Amino acid sequence: MTSTVSGNRRTFAIISHPDAGKTTLTEKLLLQGGAIHLAGEVKARGQARRARSDWMKIEQQRGISVTSSVMTFEKDGTVFNLLDTPGHEDFSEDTYRTLTAVDSAVMVIDAAKGIEPQTRKLFEVCRLRSVPIITFVNKVDREGRPLTEILDEVADALALDVSPQGAPLGMGGLFTGVLDFASDTVAKPDGGSKEYLGRREPFEGLDGLPGELAEEIELVREGYPAFDLEAYRNGDLTPVFFGSALKNFGVEELIAAIDRWAPPPRPQPSEDGPVAPTRDEVTGFIFKVQANMDPNHRDRIAFMRQVSGTFRRGMKLTPSGLGKPIAVHSPILFFAQDREIADTAQAGDIIGIPNHGTLRVGDTLSESNKVRFTGLPNFAPEILRRVVLKDPTKTKQLRKALDDLSEEGVIQVFYPEFGAQWIVGVVGQLQLDVLVSRLEAEYKVGANLEPAPFATARWIKGSDAALKAFADFNRANLATDRDGDPVFMAKSAWDVNYQAEKNPDLTFSATKER
Numbered sequence: 001m002t003s004t005v006s007g008n009r010r011t012f013a014i015i016s017h018p019d020a021g022k023t024t025l026t027e028k029l030l031l032q033g034g035a036i037h038l039a040g041e042v043k044a045r046g047q048a049r050r051a052r053s054d055w056m057k058i059e060q061q062r063g064i065s066v067t068s069s070v071m072t073f074e075k076d077g078t079v080f081n082l083l084d085t086p087g088h089e090d091f092s093e094d095t096y097r098t099l100t101a102v103d104s105a106v107m108v109i110d111a112a113k114g115i116e117p118q119t120r121k122l123f124e125v126c127r128l129r130s131v132p133i134i135t136f137v138n139k140v141d142r143e144g145r146p147l148t149e150i151l152d153e154v155a156d157a158l159a160l161d162v163s164p165q166g167a168p169l170g171m172g173g174l175f176t177g178v179l180d181f182a183s184d185t186v187a188k189p190d191g192g193s194k195e196y197l198g199r200r201e202p203f204e205g206l207d208g209l210p211g212e213l214a215e216e217i218e219l220v221r222e223g224y225p226a227f228d229l230e231a232y233r234n235g236d237l238t239p240v241f242f243g244s245a246l247k248n249f250g251v252e253e254l255i256a257a258i259d260r261w262a263p264p265p266r267p268q269p270s271e272d273g274p275v276a277p278t279r280d281e282v283t284g285f286i287f288k289v290q291a292n293m294d295p296n297h298r299d300r301i302a303f304m305r306q307v308s309g310t311f312r313r314g315m316k317l318t319p320s321g322l323g324k325p326i327a328v329h330s331p332i333l334f335f336a337q338d339r340e341i342a343d344t345a346q347a348g349d350i351i352g353i354p355n356h357g358t359l360r361v362g363d364t365l366s367e368s369n370k371v372r373f374t375g376l377p378n379f380a381p382e383i384l385r386r387v388v389l390k391d392p393t394k395t396k397q398l399r400k401a402l403d404d405l406s407e408e409g410v411i412q413v414f415y416p417e418f419g420a421q422w423i424v425g426v427v428g429q430l431q432l433d434v435l436v437s438r439l440e441a442e443y444k445v446g447a448n449l450e451p452a453p454f455a456t457a458r459w460i461k462g463s464d465a466a467l468k469a470f471a472d473f474n475r476a477n478l479a480t481d482r483d484g485d486p487v488f489m490a491k492s493a494w495d496v497n498y499q500a501e502k503n504p505d506l507t508f509s510a511t512k513e514r
């Protein structure tokens with residue numbers, strides 16, 4: 001990475017419903033970017049990586065990706081940082097956090113299925129943060145729904161303007177290529193597998209097409225808004241590409257669009273207003289912490305989204321949670337092929353920082369220690385469980401494990417004021433399986449998870465007097481989180497509302513920002 005400008009960075013994520021083709025598209029993007037050389041590498045590599053760690057067996061068994069990773073590739077002078085978001089709905093919390101670290105997103109839709117539940121959920125997160133979206137309608141080499149039906153569904157379901165940039169000339173058995181409106185050329189299939197191998201021909205016009213198809217193409221070309229950069233950047237309009245990740249159609253156009261239109265690193269919200277990428281000092285925030293990427297080391301990797309400045313290896317940065325500087329000697333950029341030591345990094349880049357638990361999700365890192373980024377929430381857990389030790393002498397190990405795993409964002413942990421039974425909270429069931437499995441594999445702690453007498457939790461804030469008054473009445477429902485902040489453990493949503501009304505001096509919050 002030798003470039004010294006952040007304007008050539010495109011930091012993005014792919015959002016999709018499982019099976020829409022995210023993995024296949026990722027692989028093709030990396031191939032085009034010259035980051036990998038063999039088709040099939042992404043999944044093969046993924047499997048090799050998964051097999052290395054016990055707890056990752058879960059994702060193997062269930063065929064889903066629990067972990068996020070970062071892939072960097074370069075094309076024509078632009079550096080693309082692709083952040084992988086776990087596709088499974090159980091891991092929405094992790095996914096939300098990853099989406100705070102990108103400047104734009106590519107939404108992959110299956111041409112036969114349209115908008116699916118997970119696509120919609122992820123889209124809503126993007127909308128909350130006005131993340132601009134490019135749409136890729138995938139699998140046009142197979143039978144799909146009529147083009148206008150798909151376009152209208154995206155527009156209606158997501159309340160977005162859609163601006164088609166091309167159209168497949170037939171789908172399924174009738175597929176003869178993908179027309180690109182801007183260049184008026186058709187990407188043609190070649191060979192027995194009908195792949196796109198780079199052959200483009202001038203479009204011969206609608207006259208050469210069967211009547212119905214000609215009509216459909218004309219509708220797609222003329223019946224929708226033209227592309228508008230500002231509307232796209234505001235998250236009000238999405239350009240739509242049709243293609244086939246499997247057969248390589250539309251991928252070239254997609255990369256070019258990300259390069260041309262997707263925003264370079266955006267300013268990030270902080271307590272003192274937005275921090276621009278042009279700010280001199282190096283700043284960034286931790287959006288993810290992952291342990292045991294290498295089982296020989298008990299290291300964790302904290303993923304920092306760089307917001308400003310030029311990072312150099314060995315540089316000293318101060319994490320907001322620690323208050324004293326750390327030297328970042330072995331930063332890692334995650335390339336598709338290898339981990340590579342980064343010498344410098346720019347705004348928009350993701351840096352992996354090995355550490356022993358000092359860095360936590362939500363931490364800001366900066367040279368001055370004067371910046372505090374905001375907007376990386378913890379979400380109120382929807383599932384709460386009591387942790388019951390199989391061997392009661394292992395309390396200390398359990399406490400350490402729960403502290404570690406909550407710091408990583410795998411679970412949230414609550415220590416009730418009364419009683420010795422600690423409570424874990426998650427937003428999805430799968431996190432519980434991961435917890436039990438990791439307790440055993442990494443901490444040698446056998447534990448059962450039993451139903452907790454609570455349904456949800458709220459962080460409470462208020463004056464000391466108000467908190468004390470509340471505590472006097474509700475001690476059995478009080479706990480502290482890992483940071484020692486007070487939490488109200490509620491028996492039901494009704495309970496939350498009731499207490500919130502009864503205690504107007506306190507705020508009951510479903511998210512907590514660090």
Ligand code: GDP
Pocket residue numbers: 016017018019020021022023024025087138139140141142243244245246247
């Ligand atoms: P993910 O779950 O979103 O990562 O989806 P995958 O990339 O694993 O793809 C799911 C399935 O759809 C796999 O069997 C792929 O081979 C297949 N697939 C992906 N893209 C295409 C495509 O463009 N055309 C066809 N026919 N199949 C595709």
